[in-house]
Amino acid sequence: MKQGGSDAAKQAAGESAAEAVEDGMIVGLGTGSTAAHAIRAIGQAVDAGLDVVGVPTSFQSRQLARDCGIPLADLEDVSVDLAIDGADEVAGGNLIKGGGAAHAREKIVDASADRFLVVADPTKETDVLSHPVPVEVLPMARSTVAASVESLGGDPALRRAERKDGPVVTDNGNLVLDCNFGPIDDPAALASDLAALPGVVEHGLFVDMADEIHVGTPDGVTVRPLLE
Numbered sequence: 001m002k003q004g005g006s007d008a009a010k011q012a013a014g015e016s017a018a019e020a021v022e023d024g025m026i027v028g029l030g031t032g033s034t035a036a037h038a039i040r041a042i043g044q045a046v047d048a049g050l051d052v053v054g055v056p057t058s059f060q061s062r063q064l065a066r067d068c069g070i071p072l073a074d075l076e077d078v079s080v081d082l083a084i085d086g087a088d089e090v091a092g093g094n095l096i097k098g099g100g101a102a103h104a105r106e107k108i109v110d111a112s113a114d115r116f117l118v119v120a121d122p123t124k125e126t127d128v129l130s131h132p133v134p135v136e137v138l139p140m141a142r143s144t145v146a147a148s149v150e151s152l153g154g155d156p157a158l159r160r161a162e163r164k165d166g167p168v169v170t171d172n173g174n175l176v177l178d179c180n181f182g183p184i185d186d187p188a189a190l191a192s193d194l195a196a197l198p199g200v201v202e203h204g205l206f207v208d209m210a211d212e213i214h215v216g217t218p219d220g221v222t223v224r225p226l227l228e
Contacts, residue, residue, distance in 0.1 A: 006121065008216075014037025016221040018038045020115075021045065025052050026078045026081050027080070028083030028113050029055060030083065035119060046069055058105060080113040087124055091128055092226070097134070097204045103204040107206060119214050119216070128183045134203070134204040146158075172201065
């Protein structure tokens, strides 16, 4: 999979998905650089009079939404109409997420939404998922989960923080193992196997959850329906 992607492509995808937001909606606000463009576009619409409430999926998306003037609510108090979120890799209707270590909260919000729109640039698309799968684990279970991942054919690596000593710590206070399985021929089976491991809080495989993918390019956006 190619790395990166132009900011113009990300902005086009984010703004395209934001156009689906309607007055009165409760909107799940994803995490990451492409979802951030959607949040900014929603904020501009709110400033112009749109009445919506956002449900953030991370500290990052919460802070950006506040900066953009979007009213916020907790998931326990509302029902999400539409969620907009990015992905680290997309193959058909399956995704790998968790590059921002927010995939547990993202999956809860995205799965609860009536509609889930994925925003991405072309570098995220592939025929077969092969990106390392982020697995959020309880700190005490790091070594046992790592051993179980190896027994499933994966190569786990504890995610290290940048510009600080030690590992990445999620918003939930847990650690992240980035687990390389190579090409993933059966994402649903792997998702089930990872979810069954004691100590796993959540993994980054999002199987058949998305309703649409908005793929942005500097020249426009392709919208692909994924679920009927």
